[in-house]
Amino acid sequence: MQDDRNNLAALNNAEWCAAVWRSHGLPVEQAHGMWFCSRPTPQYYPNIVTVDAGGDPAIQTGFIAELARHNGLDLSVKDSFSCLDLSLAGFRILFDARWLCRRKSAPPVVTGALDWRRIGDGPGLAEWEQAWRGPHPESQRIFRAELLEDQRVCVLAGFDEMDMICAGGIAYDAAGTTGVTNIFGSRQQFLNAVITLFGPTEIVCYEHGQDLAHAVDLGFVQLGGLRVWNRIA
Numbered sequence: 001m002q003d004d005r006n007n008l009a010a011l012n013n014a015e016w017c018a019a020v021w022r023s024h025g026l027p028v029e030q031a032h033g034m035w036f037c038s039r040p041t042p043q044y045y046p047n048i049v050t051v052d053a054g055g056d057p058a059i060q061t062g063f064i065a066e067l068a069r070h071n072g073l074d075l076s077v078k079d080s081f082s083c084l085d086l087s088l089a090g091f092r093i094l095f096d097a098r099w100l101c102r103r104k105s106a107p108p109v110v111t112g113a114l115d116w117r118r119i120g121d122g123p124g125l126a127e128w129e130q131a132w133r134g135p136h137p138e139s140q141r142i143f144r145a146e147l148l149e150d151q152r153v154c155v156l157a158g159f160d161e162m163d164m165i166c167a168g169g170i171a172y173d174a175a176g177t178t179g180v181t182n183i184f185g186s187r188q189q190f191l192n193a194v195i196t197l198f199g200p201t202e203i204v205c206y207e208h209g210q211d212l213a214h215a216v217d218l219g220f221v222q223l224g225g226l227r228v229w230n231r232i233a
Helices: 004-023 057-071 122-133 145-149 187-198 210-217
Strands: 029-031 034-036 048-050 075-078 092-102 115-118 153-159 165-174 177-184 203-207 221-231
Touching: 004 034, 004 048, 004 092, 004 145, 004 165, 004 177, 004 203, 004 221, 034 057, 048 057, 057 075, 092 210, 115 187, 122 145, 122 153, 122 165, 122 177, 145 153, 153 187, 165 187, 177 187, 187 203, 203 210, 210 221
Parallel strands: 048 075, 177 203
Antiparallel strands: 029 034, 034 048, 075 221, 092 203, 092 221, 115 153, 153 165, 165 177
8 A cells, every 4th residue: 555644754854864874974966766874873774765666666776776886885775655676786675564544632641651751861861772772782772872963853752759760762854754762661651651741742763573563552553564684894
């Protein structure tokens, strides 16, 4: 299924990836219905995101193959509409997923909820990232303080009675919708916090595996598919 919500979800996600790239001082370029960064990107973030459902797959595939040949990077591609075959260019499929949309709704009343706050500075963001990573710390930060300079970024943390972060997620307001990502802990409480902050809003994201089933249980509707590829140089 492809509709306007699908296209908006893909564009919102591309805008989010670009925001993360920029926070690392990386360039953001556009060509042939794709947003791309031809330098090494932060962990879990692609080099290329397709944003135009009407783009020519042959042209896009050729451009990606050429980029892979000449820059010597471990490239990853988010094929937002599952329409590319990058296998002949040396890429392999990492996973398939589905875009999701949750219609506007008011948050339900929740008892025993965490204390949800918006993260507003570098030290708070470092604490949030550590909570998100859990027992698997990494030396390279993904979410830098520069990311918070983008006013469309909202990093939310749920604090327990000991003032420790035990849940969280990121909302990104772009392309006429609110994208959510990097959710940990209570998904329902996080969504409630987003709606409380932004008001009733249409929320988009993508999921796969068991997380896809959980999202449907929370009221998300499945849209079209996407595919993530990578290539080891």
